[in-house]
Each structure stands twice: as C-alpha cells, then as structure tokens.
Amino acid sequence: MRHLITGGAGFIGTNYIRYILRMYPDDEIVCADKLTYAGNYDNLKEFEGEKRFAFEQIDICDRKAVYSLFKTYNIDCVVNFAAESHVDRSIENPEIFLQTNIIGTEVLLDAVNKYGIKRFHQISTDEVYGDLPLDRPDLKFEENWSIKTSSPYSASKASADLLCLAYFRTFGTPVTISRCSNNYGPYQFPEKLIPLMIEKAQRDESLPVYGDGKNIRDWLYVEDHCSAVDKIIRYGKVGEIYNIGGNNERANIDIVKIILEALGKPESLITYVKDRPGHDKRYAINSCKIQNELGWKPQTDFDVGMRQTIEWYKNNPKWIERILNGEYRKTRCSL
Ligand code: NAD
Numbered sequence: 001m002r003h004l005i006t007g008g009a010g011f012i013g014t015n016y017i018r019y020i021l022r023m024y025p026d027d028e029i030v031c032a033d034k035l036t037y038a039g040n041y042d043n044l045k046e047f048e049g050e051k052r053f054a055f056e057q058i059d060i061c062d063r064k065a066v067y068s069l070f071k072t073y074n075i076d077c078v079v080n081f082a083a084e085s086h087v088d089r090s091i092e093n094p095e096i097f098l099q100t101n102i103i104g105t106e107v108l109l110d111a112v113n114k115y116g117i118k119r120f121h122q123i124s125t126d127e128v129y130g131d132l133p134l135d136r137p138d139l140k141f142e143e144n145w146s147i148k149t150s151s152p153y154s155a156s157k158a159s160a161d162l163l164c165l166a167y168f169r170t171f172g173t174p175v176t177i178s179r180c181s182n183n184y185g186p187y188q189f190p191e192k193l194i195p196l197m198i199e200k201a202q203r204d205e206s207l208p209v210y211g212d213g214k215n216i217r218d219w220l221y222v223e224d225h226c227s228a229v230d231k232i233i234r235y236g237k238v239g240e241i242y243n244i245g246g247n248n249e250r251a252n253i254d255i256v257k258i259i260l261e262a263l264g265k266p267e268s269l270i271t272y273v274k275d276r277p278g279h280d281k282r283y284a285i286n287s288c289k290i291q292n293e294l295g296w297k298p299q300t301d302f303d304v305g306m307r308q309t310i311e312w313y314k315n316n317p318k319w320i321e322r323i324l325n326g327e328y329r330k331t332r333c334s335l
C-alpha cells in the first residue's frame with residue numbers, strides 16, 4: 001500500500017510514519033508537509049534515500065501543488081495529520097487555523113475525488129465534542145454526540161469533520177474520521193503540556209500551570225493512536241467516526257508533579273498562571289466502538305509510557321536544543 005501522510009513532520013505524523021514502515025515491510029510512504037514552525041524535518045532525516053519513503057514540501061491549501069502530488073504518486077490511501085494544532089495559538093490568531101484545517105482538508109478531499117483514491121482518513125480530535133463537567137465522571141464522549149466546540153482550533157477541526165461527512169454523503173468520497181484524546185510521547189513540539197514541562201523542569205525554569213491545574217485530559221501514548229488509525233484505514237467502515245482514547249484521565253497538576261518527581265526537581269518550580277480563555281474542563285473518551293468493532297485497545301500502561309517519554313526527551317537534548325535555537329528550521333527551507 002502507498003500512503004500519503006500529510007503533516008508527517010509533526011508529532012503524531014512522524015510517529016505514524018515510523019509505525020507503518022516498521023509494521024509493513026512492503027508499504028510505502030509519501031509525506032507531504034509545509035514545514036510550519038511545528039514541522040521538523042529533523043524527525044524524518046533518517047529516512048532520506050530510503051526507497052520506501054518520499055518527502056514533498058507542500059501546503060495542503062495549494063490546490064495546484066496537491067493535484068500535482070496526486071498525479072505524480074500512485075496513492076492508495078491518504079491520512080491527513082496536517083493541521084494547526086495548538087489551542088493557545090488559535091486564540092491568538094485564528095485565521096491560519098481556518099485556512100489549513102478547513103480549506104486544506106477540502107482541497108485534499110477534492111483531490112481524493114479527482115484521482116479516485118480508495119480511502120481518505122481524517123485525523124480529528126476529542127475537542128470537537130466540547131468539554132465535560134469535573135463532577136460527572138460517568139460522562140464520556142460518544143461518536144453520536146453533537147459537536148459543541150470551545151476554541152477556534154476545535155471549531156476548525158469540527159468544520160473539517162463536517163466537510164468529510166458531507167463529501168461522503170454527496171460524492172460518496174470514501175472517508176473515515178477518528179477523534180482522539182491527548183497524545184504524549186517522543187517528537188512532540190515543546191509548546192504542548194508534557195514536553196514543555198519536561199523541558200522547563202530540566203532547565204530549572206518555572207512551570208506555568210493554567211488556572212488551578214485541575215482541568216482533566218485523557219492521555220494516550222502516541223503509538224497506541226498510530227495502531228488505532230492503522231486498524232481504521234484497513235478495517236474501518238467508510239462514512240464512520242471512531243473515537244480513540246486512553247481511558248486514562250489525569251488532572252494537569254498531577255501530570256506536572258509526575259514529571260517533576262521523575263526528574264528529581266522540586267514542586268516549588270510550579271507557578272499558577274492566568275487561565276486559558278474558554279479553557280475546556282475535562283475530556284474523556286468512550287472508545288467502545290473501535291474496541292468492539294475493530295478489536296483495538298491501548299497497549300501502553302501510562303506509567304511505562306510516561307517513563308519512556310521522559311527518558312526520550314532526556315536522551316535527545318539536541319532535538320530540543322535545535323528547536324529552541326531555531327536551527328531545526330534551517331534543515332530544509334521552511335515556509
Ligand atoms: P503538530 O502541530 O505536531 O504537527 C502538524 C504538522 O502539520 C506539522 O508538521 C506542520 O508542518 C504540518 N502542517 C501544518 N500546516 C500545514 C499545511 N497547510 N500544509 C501541510 N502541512 C502542514 O500536530 P500533532 O500534534 O502531530 O497533531 C496531528 C493531528 O492530530 C492534528 O490534526 C491534530 O488536530 C490531531 N490531534 C492531535 C492530538 C494531540 O494530542 N497532539 C490529539 C488529537 C488529535
């Protein structure tokens with residue numbers, strides 16, 4: 001199978017490429033990525049020259065470039081990871097989120113129709129369901145819940161989901177959608193909670209916890225997300241949405257304390273800062289559908305996954321350093 005992976009120089013995409021190349025010796029990857037600030041070609045450099053891997057620096061909103069890509073490569077399946085993904089940035093500057101996350105998805109869907117691609121998989125998020133109250137642990141997002149977004153980021157992701165479903169109904173485009181909870185693991189850009197806190201703690205800098213730190217996220221090791229997406233593209237039913245979650249809810253402050261303890265740093269580094277506007281209280285995913293229908297379940301125990309993740313950042317100081325000093329953007333011409 002030849003996969004087109006958009007956004008493959010980012011956190012989850014880069015892990016997914018590794019997963020596919022490792023699990024399927026006959027499969028091939030074409031990675032298309034604009035290399036925004038979040039795209040890091042360092043992540044993919046080791047595949048340069050490999051016959052099963054090709055990289056194209058492309059903006060998914062650039063229709064001409066996208067069509068030419070589809071024309072050049074004989075693609076079987078598209079997995080769309082490309083997105084602006086950081087909620088705080090969407091509050092600062094929503095426009096690029098609408099551009100990439102909505103228009104970019106639409107361009108890809110048109111290309112899928114034009115070139116008769118057999119599967120388009122949209123990587124969505126649990127944030128499209130809005131949030132849950134802290135005092136109702138019985139409630140978890142289900143696939144048939146209505147969309148109720150809080151941030152420009154989640155609104156743009158929800159719009160993309162709606163476009164995918166509209167293309168399925170109107171044109172018969174073979175789409176599937178997955179909505180995953182928060183991922184953690186190697187190669188995550190250090191603006192997101194876990195890598196940011198690891199990086200700051202290692203430097204003895206203060207750790208900015210938003211509000212009271214009691215907001216809850218459902219954490220999933222990134223490789224478990226990869227195996228779920230892989231199941232969906234091979235065995236999932238077109239037109240369907242699949243929730244993916246870790247069944248592993250943690251308050252932000254507890255995550256920060258785990259990191260401090262693992263690194264042998266004092267809790268006095270914690271600083272409570274102004275809350276994120278519109279901050280979602282709690283996410284929790286019901287992933288019974290993918291478990292029952294496709295036989296997927298998360299494999300990585302949270303303590304083990306966190307230990308591995310913290311070790312990875314400790315053992316790869318150059319990776320972080322090149323991001324902090326901007327060198328990573330010089331590996332290839334970034335847009
Ligand atoms: P990321 O920000 O680390 O990576 C995004 C990648 O997309 C980068 O390589 C970037 O260069 C590329 N990109 C951005 N705009 C582009 C454009 N216009 N054209 C081509 N490439 C472009 O994001 P991530 O954390 O790896 O998330 C990947 C996907 O998973 C996103 O769609 C996100 O919404 C979704 N998701 C993420 C999480 C999470 O916890 N990180 C959870 C659920 C869903």
Ligand code: TDX
Nearest residue numbers: 085086087125127182191192193208209210215217252
């Ligand atoms: O410095 C911080 N301090 C802090 O308290 C940061 C960066 C975050 N937080 C809090 C906000 C959230 O409650 O930690 C929690 C996690 O924040 P993020 O890492 O920014 O993730 P979140 O907003 O939950 O969104 C993530 O999960 C869903 C991804 O970034 C999205 O792309 C995905 O769709």
